[in-house]
Amino acid sequence: MQMATMKNDAHQENMRMKRESSPLELDLPSALEQVNNLCNDCGACVKNCAFLQKYGSPGQLAKELADGSAANLSRAYECSLCGLCTTLCPQGCDPSGMFFQARRQANADLGDDKRHGVLRNYEAQGTSPRFTWYALPQDCDTIFFPGCNIPGSRPEIVKLLFQHMQQVIPNLGVVMDCCCKPSHDLGRTDFFREMFGELRSYLLDNGIKKVLCACPNCFKVFSMYGGGLETEMVYALLDANELPQAEKVTGEVCVHDPCPLRNESAVHEAARSILRKKGLKIAPQRRERKKTLCCGEGGAVPCMAPDLAKKWPEIRVKDIQGRPLVTYCAGCALFLGRHTPTHHLLDIIYKPKETLDGRVKPAPSPITYWNRIQLKKWFQRNLPAEAARERSLPYGASGESAGGAGFKGALFAFAGGLLCGFKKIK
Ligand code: SF4
Ligand code: SF4
Ligand code: SF4
Structure with a gap:
């Protein structure tokens, strides 16, 4: 398979300009x-x-x-x-x-406001030694950064996607960590700077040049603050190459473009192109692409003003007039899915018929914590690395000690394992 990427000069220039006008400055x-x-x-x-x-x-x-x-x-x-x-x-x-x-x-x-405690704890788990894993094979210059949500809710798909991308990029590495967008958006600037800065320095020091993201928020963070690292959504790569699963379906869907990607027209196009290759028709809407809406979860508003957060899916539901929605953010799929049938593009790629029939159920919390540990173990068994590490918190997230976050993580993972019968990834 020939490698084909969305790299172009205009996009790179755009990314450079975004970094130069960093909101943190x-x-x-x-x-x-x-x-x-x-x-x-x-x-x-x-x-x-x-x-x-x-x-x-x-x-x-x-x-x-x-x-x-x-x-x-x-x-x-x-x-x-x-x-x-x-x-x-x-x-x-x-x-x-x-x-x-x-x-x-x-x-x-x-x-910090105590109403954001759940979100801070989620991030503290994502950056803790228990859930992080960096594995960089020999001559690796590109990594897959799956984020927190997809490894927990869809670990088998992360495994298959990684194996598929390895056919295009043989020395592909993996970094399981949190980009710390929650802290960024909560205004916890020093914490975000320290955590993301350390992550970025580690990648640059180890010769990484490119980051493939599955999560729109991670993409935004790397695009805005990952100076020296080229950033791409996995959908652009998937669309530019042969899709991993040939099964096709019929039907008509609407697309919800995640709001962090509203200015990324190449990603909008890649997502739609993949849906068309799967056999689906796409119904146009008033509010898509650049003019897309928040799914309701953005900015952690549900913690502070759940009534305002609910207004966004209400508008979306009216716009789509009963058609199924497809999105390419796991957070959007979860939040919108409480209001109307909403599918993740990765589920459509790998299990199109089952997904459209409503038979694909992403794992809920706390099973997600168990799944993330299983996925980490799978990478440890299957991806030989020249450089590898778990990450240690430089200081306690959420005012907790790293030990406190670690204890909670162990508890969540055990509860998740209990609920799913301690199912492992082979
Ligand atoms: S933005 Fe990405 S890394 Fe951060 S919480 Fe969401 S999925 Fe996790
Ligand atoms: S759209 Fe109109 S009201 Fe809104 S910020 Fe611009 S000028 Fe002001
Ligand atoms: S929630 Fe309203 S004010 Fe805030 S960024 Fe979105 S459109 Fe602007």
Whole structure:
């Protein structure tokens, strides 16, 4: 099989520019100034967003945020950080960026909010020695970074996908770790910088040049902060080569593009091309690609304002008029799947008929923790590595000690194993 990638100069230039304007180099006063100067209260963004409908236009909110009060800063945790307002604004305002800066300021002033504890713990597990595994074979310059959700919910598919990509990239390595996007979005800037910075340095020091992501959030983090590393979604690679499973199906679906990828037109196209190759027709919608919606889970809004989070799937459900949805983010598939039948593209690739018939059930938590350990063991048995490691937390995530996170991880994994009859990956 010939290797074919989506590498092109325009994309690389785009990535370089994104990194140079890193949101971590900006601050709240500059974001407020931008919105104050440009927003004319036209309402184009407000029409589409329940958060703005509740609190007011970005221009009005910029004036309120300027007082720096805890109440006003904390409101930013009810914004999904989905970027739709920024895309729609005819004046070039970046309200999404402003709410991100408000979160950073809120975290600096007020510290961690206990309502985000579950998410912080999830990330602490993902970065702990128990769940991490780096395996870089000899002459490896490309790694697969599957993220946290897919290894837990679909470990067999991760195994098959890895083996398939090995046919294209024989020295492919694997890194099971968390990109720390949860901390990034919660405004925990120092923690994110330290954790992602250490991950990136390890990869660069070991000669890695390219990262293949299965999770849109991981892709976004590597694209924005992974200077020196080329980043690609696995769907671009899959589409550019022979698909792993030839079975075809018929039917019509709608596509939910994950909001972190709203500006990645090559990935939108790859996902649709794969669906067409599987035999499916794609019904167009009003809100897709660049104008896609949040699934509802974005920005950890369900922890703070579940009623606002639910508004997004309500709009999506109206748009699709009873057709099945396909998405390429495991988080979106889970959240939207509570409102309407929603399938992950990887399930369609590997088990198309079973998936469309509703017979494919991704593993739920805490089985996910058991699965991640089993998948790690499978990589340890099957991928000989020149460089390998588990990762140690440089300091306790969520204010916990690394030992505390480790104990909880062992407990979750045991409970998950009990629930699934200690099923192993062969
Ligand atoms: S939820 Fe999305 S559209 Fe609404 S303000 Fe936040 S980033 Fe903008
Ligand atoms: S679309 Fe732009 S100008 Fe109009 S209200 Fe929203 S931020 Fe302001
Ligand atoms: S963004 Fe990726 S690594 Fe981070 S929590 Fe989601 S799946 Fe895990």
